[in-house]
Amino acid sequence: MVKGLNAVMKKDILVMFSSPIYYIVSFIFTLICGYFFYSNVMYFNLLSIQASSDPFLSEMLNLSDMVIKPFFGNIIIITLLFIPLLTMRIFSEEKRQGTIELLFTYPISDWGCLLGKYFAVMISYVGMLLWTLPLVVLMGIIGSPDWGIVLVAYIGILLAGMGFSAFGVFCSSLTENQIISAVLTFGGLLLIWAIGWMKRLGGEIVGKVLEYISMTTHIESFSIGVLDSRDILYFLIFCSFWLYFTKKVLEQRYIKR
Amino acid sequence: MKSGQRRAIIFFSFFMFVAILVFVGLLSLRHYTRIDLTERKEHSLSDKTKKVLDKATSDIELIGFAREGMDEYNSIRRLFAAYEYYSKKIKTRLVDPTRYPSIAQKYNIKQFNTVVIQGYDRTQTVKYPNEENITNGINRLIEGKTRRIAWVKGHNERDYKDEKEKGMSILKENLEGENFEIQEINLLRERLDRSFEICFVAGPEGKFLEPEISALEEYLKEGGNLILFMEPFSDSGLGDFVKRYGIVLREDIVVDPFSKAQGGDFLLPVVVAYTEHGITRDFALATIFRTARSISVDRQINPTFDLTELAYTSKDSWAETDLENLFKGKVALEENDKRGPVCLMAIGEGRELPSDEKGAKGKLVVFGDVDFATNQFISLGGNRQLLMNTVNYLTSRFDFINIEKIHKPIQPLLLSLKQKRIIFWVSVVAIPLTVLGISLLMWLRRRPR
Known part of the structure; x- marks a missing residue:
């Protein structure tokens, strides 16, 4: 076990739950998810009515394709918008208050400190995500979704959230201003999300590299119900890179031995 | 240790770590596993296709010609992924004829959504690229008649x-x-x-x-x-x-x-x-x-x-x-x-x-x-x-190898007014308000006094 991880994690979770930001973020997150779920179901209901006079349309009516996949696609985008709000204070606040030097003088390992904070963000994120489960149960009541697709979609959202959080933690380590941290995280994630669109401009190899870096390439398999080790590993590599980078940034600035 | 030396160690260890990640990433592209968890195995190949692919003794290239961003482009890509995963002999690439007209011309492509199967010094053209047609094309290529x-x-x-x-x-x-x-x-x-x-x-x-x-x-x-x-x-x-x-x-x-x-x-x-x-x-x-x-x-x-x-x-x-x-x-x-x-x-x-x-x-x-x-x-x-x-x-x-098409179930959803209201109240009102209520309680209990 990494020394001090538990203590830092507990402390950060307590801080997170003492702040109104987390609650407001959770409330807005569930409200938007609920709204998207409702509008997807209503649109599907409308198409089902129209399909009674259009046999071509009726063949396309599939709950997984027309409700589940778009719904989880929306959740990932919402996650991309909200994760910066969870990670923005994680190091920035400590730096602003000047407690970060103190933190690194405690008898805890560097990784313990870093991972403790990271897991605190992840637990908060999972806490938010759990509120979408009633919507999935509702989906199961009104129709017969493909539960394999639902399971894989949740794994994808979780992995994407891990990646977003790791990048957010890194951005938070760069500045003591929470707003700057959130903007950096959001802008950076958006860029990484869509960098694959630039592949047309580069040559074949550059195009392939950009396509690999882009998150959209790796999220697709999760949206169609396929678990692909390449995509799982991409997110793990993504997390490892940004967490390691964060550690090096902190080492460089604060750790004096 | 001097600060210059320390910085050098930090940079060196960072680049070593990045190199390891790149290596792991490249390795993951070569050796990977796919698990299709959909109910009807929508993204897996049929046993008949697998039998045909097992017969391949040399490399076969599937070249898909489709317009990037269109649904057909994505469906060909997914199909190719399933072929490539099953057989190491299958190599695939997708070409957008509007971006690479010379490649399209080379293979005499006159319409989008065409797959050219190349190997054994022969080619086969498939006009409606689904699993049945591609597998039959591969089979003909292997048989060589x-x-x-x-x-x-x-x-x-x-x-x-x-x-x-x-x-x-x-x-x-x-x-x-x-x-x-x-x-x-x-x-x-x-x-x-x-x-x-x-x-x-x-x-x-x-x-x-x-x-x-x-x-x-x-x-x-x-x-x-x-x-x-x-x-x-x-x-x-x-x-x-x-x-x-x-x-x-x-x-x-x-x-x-x-x-x-x-x-x-x-x-x-x-x-x-x-x-x-x-x-x-x-x-x-x-x-x-x-x-x-x-x-x-x-x-x-x-x-x-x-x-x-x-x-x-x-x-x-x-x-x-x-x-x-x-x-x-x-x-x-x-x-x-x-x-x-x-x-x-x-x-x-x-x-x-x-x-x-x-x-x-x-x-x-x-x-x-x-x-x-x-x-x-x-x-x-x-x-x-x-x-x-x-x-x-x-x-x-x-x-001809007949491969049964996977038919997704037709699931119309006809909701009554009452059901619509319940869905609205549960998803847009009840769940967010519950979160808000619990949040307020927690915050009131934990807020700094």
Whole structure:
């Protein structure tokens, strides 16, 4: 076990739950998810009515394709918008208050400190995500979704959230201003999300590299119900890179031995 | 330790770590696992495809031509991923013809959503890339059999080498793309045997002699596939021949006012309806004919033949018999004329019979026109596809692997007003308010005092 991880994690979770930001973020997150779920179901209901006079349309009516996949696609985008709000204070606040030097003088390992904070963000994120489960149960009541697709979609959202959080933690380590941290995280994630669109401009190899870096390439398999080790590993590599980078940034600035 | 040395260690360890991640990433691209967790295994290959892929002994490349960003592009990509995952022999790439026209030209790609299968020094072109068609293409490539087509000559038929408007060189190119080899045949001198998978008779003008008709008859008896393109008013002697199998060539010409309304001519009938059959399955394109004669079937004549009228013009059209007035430019539906819809294409399929019984095992397709298949008309509407569907259907029983399509369940959702309200209140109101309520309680308990 990494020394001090538990203590830092507990402390950060307590801080997170003492702040109104987390609650407001959770409330807005569930409200938007609920709204998207409702509008997807209503649109599907409308198409089902129209399909009674259009046999071509009726063949396309599939709950997984027309409700589940778009719904989880929306959740990932919402996650991309909200994760910066969870990670923005994680190091920035400590730096602003000047407690970060103190933190690194405690008898805890560097990784313990870093991972403790990271897991605190992840637990908060999972806490938010759990509120979408009633919507999935509702989906199961009104129709017969493909539960394999639902399971894989949740794994994808979780992995994407891990990646977003790791990048957010890194951005938070760069500045003591929470707003700057959130903007950096959001802008950076958006860029990484869509960098694959630039592949047309580069040559074949550059195009392939950009396509690999882009998150959209790796999220697709999760949206169609396929678990692909390449995509799982991409997110793990993504997390490892940004967490390691964060550690090096902190080492460089604060750790004096 | 000096700060400079420390920085160097930090940078060195960082770059080493990045190098390890890049290595792991590259390794993951080479050795990976895919688990399809969908209920119907939508993204996995069928056992039949796996058997075909197991036969591959050298590399096969699948090149998909589709427009980037379109649904078809993504579905080809997913299909390719399943092939590539199962067999190390399969390499794939996707090409957007609008971005790389030179590659599209190299493979003679004329339409989007085409897959070229390349390997064993041969190529196969697949027009509707689904698992069934791609697997059959791969199978043909592996088997390596060049399929032969006989092209009857000697009666002033249309020439498949002719690149002019009335020629049929485009059809020839399409057939060669499907690994067919066309050979001219004179029925008086050469034997039409079953090594030819199809025999074409393209708009004959001269009369067929008795030995030639016997040769065609023998070919059908042995199980051959005959495609006849019969122009109106050309007495080639084949009318009686096809009648023996229950297909009647009528002495008329099809008039289509609908075509006139579309800016064409009365004598350019448009086929708008197709009977459900292996050739016309999922086929919804209009086909355009020129100076065509009508065809009908008579099931009483030859009960050993299954007859189907396949393609019909609109109900506003008719089959004109008063040619004198027609050529004077006077067209009107009269009593003697056959009212639309008029059939322009029919198929007769021989049943498998015990060896002591008489009858033909082959298939006979008759079109009431040849112009629709010439270079001038073949690219219009669905003409080319109807022809290629016919060829594929006729040759399918030789090596065709039938892969059942995965049908997603049709799940309409018809909600009552009450159900809609419940969904609204639960998803948009109750869940967020519960979160808000719990949040307030937690915050009040934990807030710093």
